[in-house]
Amino acid sequence: xxxxxxxxxxxxxxxxxxxxxxxxxxxxxxxxxxxxxxxxxxxxxxxxxxxxxxxxxxxxxxxxxxxxxxxxxxxxxxxxxxxxxxxxxxxxxxxxxxxxxxxxxxxxxxxxxxxxxxxxxxxxxxxxxxxxxxxxxxxxxxxxxxxxxxxxxxxxxxxxxxxxxxxxxxxxxxxxxxxxxxxxxxxxxxxxxxxxxxxxxxxxxxxxxxxxxxxxxxxxxxxxxxxxxxxxxxxxxxxxxxxxxxxxxxxxxxxxxxxxxxxxxxxxxxxxxxxxxxxxxxxxxxxxxxxxxxxxxxxxxxxxxxxx
Amino acid sequence: xxxxxxxxxxxxxxxxxxxxxxxxxxxxxxxxxxxxxxxxxxxxxxxxxxxxxxxxxxxxxxxxxxxxxxxxxxxxxxxxxxxxxxxxxxxxxxxxxxxxxxxxxxxxxxxxxxxxxxxxxxxxxxxxxxxxxxxxxxxxxxxxxxxxxxxxxxxxxxxxxxxxxxxxxxxxxxxxxxxxxxxxxxxxxxxxxxxxxxxxxxxxxxxxxxxxxxxxxxxxxxxxxxxxxxxxxxxxxxxxxxxx
Amino acid sequence: xxxxxxxxxxxxxxxxxxxxxxxxxxxxxxxxxxxxxxxxxxxxxxxxxxxxxxxxxxxxxxxxxxxxxxxxxxxxxxxxxxxxxxxxxxxxxxxxxxxxxxxxxxxxxxxxxxxxxxxxxxxxxxxxxxxxxxxxxxxxxxxxxxxxxxxxxxxxxxxxxxxxxxxxxxxxxxxxxxxxxxxxxxxxxxxxxxxxxxxxxxxxxxxxxxxxxxxxxxxxxxxxxxxxxxxxxxxxxxxxxxxxxxxxxxxxxxxxxxxxxxxxxxxxxxxxxxxxxxxxxxxxxxxxxxxxxxxxxxxxxxxxxxxxxxxxxxxxxxxx
Numbered sequence: 001x002x003x004x005x006x007x008x009x010x011x012x013x014x015x016x017x018x019x020x021x022x023x024x025x026x027x028x029x030x031x032x033x034x035x036x037x038x039x040x041x042x043x044x045x046x047x048x049x050x051x052x053x054x055x056x057x058x059x060x061x062x063x064x065x066x067x068x069x070x071x072x073x074x075x076x077x078x079x080x081x082x083x084x085x086x087x088x089x090x091x092x093x094x095x096x097x098x099x100x101x102x103x104x105x106x107x108x109x110x111x112x113x114x115x116x117x118x119x120x121x122x123x124x125x126x127x128x129x130x131x132x133x134x135x136x137x138x139x140x141x142x143x144x145x146x147x148x149x150x151x152x153x154x155x156x157x158x159x160x161x162x163x164x165x166x167x168x169x170x171x172x173x174x175x176x177x178x179x180x181x182x183x184x185x186x187x188x189x190x191x192x193x194x195x196x197x198x199x200x201x202x203x204x205x206x207x208x209x210x211x212x213x214x215x216x217x218x219x220x221x222x223x224x225x226x227x228x229x230x231x232x233x234x235x236x237x238x239x240x241x242x243x244x245x246x247x248x249x250x251x252x253x254x255x256x257x258x259x260x261x262x263x264x265x266x267x268x269x270x271x272x273x274x275x276x277x278x279x280x281x282x283x284x285x286x287x288x289x290x291x292x293x294x295x296x297x298x299x300x301x302x303x304x305x306x307x308x
Numbered sequence: 309x310x311x312x313x314x315x316x317x318x319x320x321x322x323x324x325x326x327x328x329x330x331x332x333x334x335x336x337x338x339x340x341x342x343x344x345x346x347x348x349x350x351x352x353x354x355x356x357x358x359x360x361x362x363x364x365x366x367x368x369x370x371x372x373x374x375x376x377x378x379x380x381x382x383x384x385x386x387x388x389x390x391x392x393x394x395x396x397x398x399x400x401x402x403x404x405x406x407x408x409x410x411x412x413x414x415x416x417x418x419x420x421x422x423x424x425x426x427x428x429x430x431x432x433x434x435x436x437x438x439x440x441x442x443x444x445x446x447x448x449x450x451x452x453x454x455x456x457x458x459x460x461x462x463x464x465x466x467x468x469x470x471x472x473x474x475x476x477x478x479x480x481x482x483x484x485x486x487x488x489x490x491x492x493x494x495x496x497x498x499x500x501x502x503x504x505x506x507x508x509x510x511x512x513x514x515x516x517x518x519x520x521x522x523x524x525x526x527x528x529x530x531x532x533x534x535x536x537x538x539x540x541x542x543x544x545x546x547x548x549x550x551x552x
Numbered sequence: 553x554x555x556x557x558x559x560x561x562x563x564x565x566x567x568x569x570x571x572x573x574x575x576x577x578x579x580x581x582x583x584x585x586x587x588x589x590x591x592x593x594x595x596x597x598x599x600x601x602x603x604x605x606x607x608x609x610x611x612x613x614x615x616x617x618x619x620x621x622x623x624x625x626x627x628x629x630x631x632x633x634x635x636x637x638x639x640x641x642x643x644x645x646x647x648x649x650x651x652x653x654x655x656x657x658x659x660x661x662x663x664x665x666x667x668x669x670x671x672x673x674x675x676x677x678x679x680x681x682x683x684x685x686x687x688x689x690x691x692x693x694x695x696x697x698x699x700x701x702x703x704x705x706x707x708x709x710x711x712x713x714x715x716x717x718x719x720x721x722x723x724x725x726x727x728x729x730x731x732x733x734x735x736x737x738x739x740x741x742x743x744x745x746x747x748x749x750x751x752x753x754x755x756x757x758x759x760x761x762x763x764x765x766x767x768x769x770x771x772x773x774x775x776x777x778x779x780x781x782x783x784x785x786x787x788x789x790x791x792x793x794x795x796x797x798x799x800x801x802x803x804x805x806x807x808x809x810x811x812x813x814x815x816x817x818x819x820x821x822x823x824x825x826x827x828x829x830x831x832x833x834x835x836x837x838x839x840x841x842x843x844x845x846x847x848x849x850x851x852x853x854x855x856x857x858x859x860x861x862x863x864x865x866x867x868x869x870x871x872x
Contacts, residue, residue: 038671038672090849090852090853094852094853100852102616102668103851104852104853106805106845107845107848108845109845110845110848111842111846114845115839115842117839246676279687285680288676292661293661295673296662365757386756386758386760386761386762389758389759397754397757401751401754402751403751404750405750406746410743414743414744414747417740417743418760463758467758
């Protein structure tokens with residue numbers, strides 16, 4: 001078979017990755033943008049979302065659609081609440097000092113990971129998707145009798161994967177509306193621009209920070225609930241997405257939401273496509289180094305407008 | 309006597325842009341050795357950017373800077389300082405968790421190699437000049453704001469600079485402290501060239517030999533205190549604005 | 553007058569640390585075999601932490617990628633021994649050279665950034681290094697790692713796999729790193745490092761080449777970490793990719809924070825404390841990283857100065 005069908009397949013897988021990555025990275029970017037801190041535990045909020053989705057689905061049972069929808073609401077809310085608690089109990093007390101926040105969230109990372117290991121265990125467990133029809137993708141080729149259509153073996157996707165892409169687009173639009181068209185979005189942007197001025201205008205900055213931190217974590221959890229029917233829930237699953245979201249946020253320009261989404265699509269697609277050509281390890285090395293050099297030589301991101 | 313006519317520090321058409329904003333626009337500037345020159349102008353006139361370029365904190369977008377007969381435009385700040393320029397920040401910048409003597413030691417020790425005695429003498433002498441010698445073992449962060457500003461000046465003096473740049477040194481000082489500061493500047497004036505960015509017009513009139521007025525990134529006027537006082541452009545642009 | 557008190561403080565501090573080295577020497581005759589072995593390991597890991605402390609504690613630069621330097625020394629030592637049949641002496645030199653080269657290169661690039669970006673860049677570089685070790689699994693044996701045989705671990709006639717020799721080799725390395733740190737801190741160069749930590753902009757505007765000092769600090773810090781990695785490979789006969797993973801970049805940060813950043817003794821105390829905390833907790837939980845996580849959070853909240861830092865603040869202000 002020729003290469004092109006593989007590229008199509010790679011692109012669809014890439015778009016699924018991009019969709020989930022965009023949600024997660026927007027959460028990270030929101031936290032960085034508004035609070036000016038780097039949340040290293042973001043990957044664990046993602047993992048926790050997946051694991052809680054499994055718990056919820058397991059407890060509710062019944063038709064997969066019902067338990068999945070329940071997980072879709074319950075997991076992000078629980079994870080978001082946990083993040084709010086972490087914010088008020090830890091980050092607020094260290095006054096969001098950038099370096100100490102990194103150290104504290106590294107600690108949080110280990111705590112969440114190990115508590116999950118002790119309760120949920122080291123097994124990987126699946127959650128059943130609410131629906132999952134297979135769709136084969138046709139391909140065209142020139143034969144002696146002219147252009148003919150056929151269904152190459154293995155070239156296909158599922159309705160669920162397409163739904164993930166669609167759902168992520170809707171959610172991202174909702175976040176955009178939230179940030180640009182609502183009062184709470186205005187308050188968050190005001191806090192982002194100047195914390196002290198916002199405070200002077202009577203905005204409760206502590207509450208905004210807690211909300212943003214919770215929202216960021218909730219988005220990571222939501223992304224995880226979406227992906228868990230495709231991948232399985234595992235206590236170490238937060239590591240790679242964390243690194244990828246860092247990459248996305250950096251390339252997209254730290255703190256810029258639109259840039260983050262564009263970068264997520266870029267990275268998601270290239271992640272799907274690069275792995276067609278390279279071994280995963282080499283692909284990761286190359287991707288990591290590219291991002292590092294972007295951060296060194298273009299600190300405002302590839303898509304950023306100006307240097308700070 | 310050619311040396312006498314060579315300015316000690318001069319700027320030749322220097323500019324600085326931040327993005328599309330022009331902070332300093334093709335400024336020509338020259339100060340002879342030993343002069344006390346005040347730089348005044350309304351807020352946002354580009355004063356701090358201008359002296360920042362002279363001492364090397366801020367790179368120039370265009371133009372040339374000469375110090376002591378040499379082109380220093382391309383020199384990084386730390387090398388200019390080792391050639392004899394000392395600089396104090398607009399916002400007090402000291403080592404709060406080190407003692408006063410360690411603060412001054414850091415400022416001066418590179419001048420003296422391994423001559424520990426010379427370092428000691430310089431520390432004591434410099435703190436003596438600003439009246440902080442009896443506090444040299446205290447933590448700098450425990451000093452009052454006014455004393456911290458004096459410490460920063462002591463750090464500048466301890467470098468025995470040829471050119472001392474003071475960015476709003478009297479900001480936040482009490483009146484009694486300002487009187488002491490004026491006296492100090494006059495004493496130092498004989499030994500070194502001084503550039504003084506200052507808002508307090510009494511201090512300017514009491515200390516400066518010459519005044520340069522900046523407005524909107526350009527030189528509006530240069531002259532003696534009496535000239536500047538009588539200059540209509542300055543009155544409109546600056547004095548008029550602040551005293552209206 | 554000023555200098556006299558300064559000299560005596562430096563001297564007091566020196567005697568204090570020499571006393572500690574003496575105590576560690578005597579301990580080997582008292583300790584039971586289990587703790588004897590632990591302490592040798594702790595001393596080597598403390599050298600890693602001391603290297604980290606030069607950059608983080610004294611210069612104020614927080615790196616999240618020091619495992620890369622530790623691994624540079626470990627593989628710089630182990631690979632030529634296993635694949636080229638080198639003896640430990642040239643292999644040690646190779647480890648140091650690799651350490652200097654890697655830290656100089658990474659430092660040069662990473663120091664174009666600062667603050668949070670510096671942390672992420674060092675983290676990313678270390679991640680790329682870790683993946684590179686996995687990628688060349690044919691030589692490095694990846695996660696599984698490789699063993700350096702006992703017969704090859706003989707240096708200057710001493711069999712370093714033998715416990716007493718191993719302990720004393722670790723003690724010699726530890727003493728060198730500790731005394732070097734103290735020497736550095738009291739040197740003019742060290743004072744400038746501290747000045748950069750306290751106020752970088754001011755230090756630059758007092759006439760110091762801040763970038764050069766930071767670069768040198770990365771090189772000294774990275775090379776000391778590499779030295780520790782080399783010693784680990786030689787003394788314990790093993791090199792594996794785990795030592796290049798993110799976790800091993802976090803460990804020295806944890807040890808230094810716990811012991812006290814910017815204190816000469818802090819890295820050792822932190823390593824010792826954490827080692828036994830995990831050792832004791834492993835009897836009732838396998839999730840030992842939970843302890844590390846809790847320690848990190850509690851430290852940032854309640855003990856930002858670390859154990860030795862608090863001790864110095866309250867009891868002995870002359871400690872370096």
